[in-house]
Amino acid sequence: xxxxxxxxxxxxxxxxxxxxxxxxxTWALREISLEVERGTSLVIIGPNGAGKTTLLRVIATLLRxxxxxxxxxxxxxxxxADGIRRRLGLLSTRGHLYDDLTALExxxxxxxxxxxxxxxxxxxxxxxxxxxxxxxxxxxxEFSSGMRKRLVFGTLLTRRLEMVLLDEPYxxxxxxxxxxxxxFVDEWKRAGRTVLLATHxxxxxxxAADRVVVLQSGRLLRYCRPSELDPADLDPSGDGxxxx
Amino acid sequence: MQLALRTWAILWKDxxxxxxxxxxxxxxxxxxxxxxxxxxxxIGPDTATLSRLGSGLLWIAIAFTGMLSLGRxxxxxxxxxxLDGLRMYPGEVRSIYLGxxxxxxxxxxxxxxxxxxxxxxxxxxxxxxxxPVFLGIMLLGTFGFSVIGTFYxxxxxxxxxxxxxxxxxxxxxxxxxxxxxxxxxSLALAGDPLGRIGGWIxxxxxxxxxxxxxxxxxxxxxxxx
Numbered sequence: 055x056x057x058x059x060x061x062x063x064x065x066x067x068x069x070x071x072x073x074x075x076x077x078x079x080t081w082a083l084r085e086i087s088l089e090v091e092r093g094t095s096l097v098i099i100g101p102n103g104a105g106k107t108t109l110l111r112v113i114a115t116l117l118r119x120x121x122x123x124x125x126x127x128x129x130x131x132x133x134x135a136d137g138i139r140r141r142l143g144l145l146s147t148r149g150h151l152y153d154d155l156t157a158l159e160x161x162x163x164x165x166x167x168x169x170x171x172x173x174x175x176x177x178x179x180x181x182x183x184x185x186x187x188x189x190x191x192x193x194x195x196e197f198s199s200g201m202r203k204r205l206v207f208g209t210l211l212t213r214r215l216e217m218v219l220l221d222e223p224y225x226x227x228x229x230x231x232x233x234x235x236x237x238f239v240d241e242w243k244r245a246g247r248t249v250l251l252a253t254h255x256x257x258x259x260x261x262a263a264d265r266v267v268v269l270q271s272g273r274l275l276r277y278c279r280p281s282e283l284d285p286a287d288l289d290p291s292g293d294g295x296x297x298x
Numbered sequence: 299m300q301l302a303l304r305t306w307a308i309l310w311k312d313x314x315x316x317x318x319x320x321x322x323x324x325x326x327x328x329x330x331x332x333x334x335x336x337x338x339x340x341i342g343p344d345t346a347t348l349s350r351l352g353s354g355l356l357w358i359a360i361a362f363t364g365m366l367s368l369g370r371x372x373x374x375x376x377x378x379x380x381l382d383g384l385r386m387y388p389g390e391v392r393s394i395y396l397g398x399x400x401x402x403x404x405x406x407x408x409x410x411x412x413x414x415x416x417x418x419x420x421x422x423x424x425x426x427x428x429x430p431v432f433l434g435i436m437l438l439g440t441f442g443f444s445v446i447g448t449f450y451x452x453x454x455x456x457x458x459x460x461x462x463x464x465x466x467x468x469x470x471x472x473x474x475x476x477x478x479x480x481x482x483x484s485l486a487l488a489g490d491p492l493g494r495i496g497g498w499i500x501x502x503x504x505x506x507x508x509x510x511x512x513x514x515x516x517x518x519x520x521x522x523x
Contacts (some may be wrong), residue, residue: 058506111382114386116382116385116386118522129372136388136389139385139386139387139388141388143386144386145338145381145383146383148379148380149379149383150378150379150382150383150386151378151379152311152315152374152377152378153377153378154315154318154319155311155314155315156316159311159314163307163310164387166303166304166306166307166310166388167304167307167308167384167389168304168388168389169300169388169389171303185351193318284400284407298380
């Protein structure tokens with residue numbers, strides 16, 4: 055077990071110590087130890103099945119670690135789950151949208167579920183910021199996968215979050231969408247929020263990173279600055295980047 | 299306050315989706331009516347037998363059709379991307395159970411509003427003389443059915459054979475509700491000449507209260523990994 059990214063002044067947004075997670079008969083994560091400083095961005099890269107999504111789901115308190123301990127935003131994993139979820143948002147690969155509700159109704163539902171009451175003007179401004187200003191009254195069933203991804207981003211914007219976890223945020227997005235994601239990551243960092251981003255699109259993601267974690271087969275291979283990455287780290291699957 | 303808002307959000311969303319999709323509810327009404335017709339055909343035109351068995355047949359039709367509704371309780375969440383999306387929202391997770399319970403209770407009441415008039419005609423029921431008691435029994439029975447049905451739907455949502463497992467697990471647990479509702483309704487329809495209806499209504503109320511408290515209490519454990 056190694057320690058990565060130890061902060062000395064207790065400002066860690068995430069502190070994991072020897073986290074392992076078993077899913078069925080497979081160890082999806084093995085003894086992951088790392089710290090992420092508040093207000094920074096960490097990009098988790100690795101091929102499919104490396105454990106990126108599992109790591110994000112453990113940090114989001116959706117999965118209990120099989121071994122190890124950790125803190126997120128100063129609260130213990132498992133016991134502090136509700137407090138952590140209150141301050142953290144997760145953009146999962148599928149998102150959470152209802153096909154038979156309109157874009158506005160999906161945002162209203164997300165706000166209500168977070169215990170927030172807001173006027174439609176607020177939701178319309180969120181739709182504008184994700185490039186869906188004219189789509190508010192349309193049902194999500196009629197959306198393309200890129201538009202759905204934009205709307206999932208919108209549901210995150212309904213809340214004030216201290217940390218954002220993005221799982222494959224670039225999937226299904228065109229050039230404008232990719233710039234939108236980068237813009238949000240920059241904005242969140244400027245506002246002092248912590249961003250953790252997992253992707254197999256390594257070339258794209260590293261641009262947004264303060265630190266990079268390389269995962270393979272559930273193990274942490276490397277934790278470093280983007281400039282310190284070995285070209286092989288950018289292609290740990292050995293597929294020459296064809297998967298991108 | 300937040301619990302109420304989150305409960306309302308789930309209820310509002312489920313009813314809105316049901317109003318827009320419609321096809322499942324129409325199918326449920328059709329199915330329930332069909333079940334009553336089949337009972338009517340099986341028993342024949344014997345009015346006395348139909349009246350004697352009427353409340354039992356009505357509750358069997360409600361149970362079969364309600365099962366279709368309960369099986370779909372968490373389907374919209376699966377389609378939307380899984381229950382994790384709901385779990386990620388901060389706050390009291392019991393609101394998910396309460397919202398789903400109220401949605402199921404509402405769907406069943408609407409179903410019964412269609413079904414009871416059909417039953418009155420086909421099964422020769424005469425609820426009008428003691429209608430407030432009849433209505434009270436319907437509400438208590440339906441609430442008990444929704445309380446435990448919503449809970450078992452959440453328990454079986456991850457099972458591969460959930461369509462089979464839900465009725466297998468649920469029907470035995472519902473015995474007190476059906477026992478109370480069928481007997482109380484039979485007595486109400488007969489005018490309760492011996493004044494025995496109170497015991498069955500107390501059983502229904504006790505079942506509703508105890509299972510509501512227990513299900514609300516342990517639901518967070520069911521929802522977590």
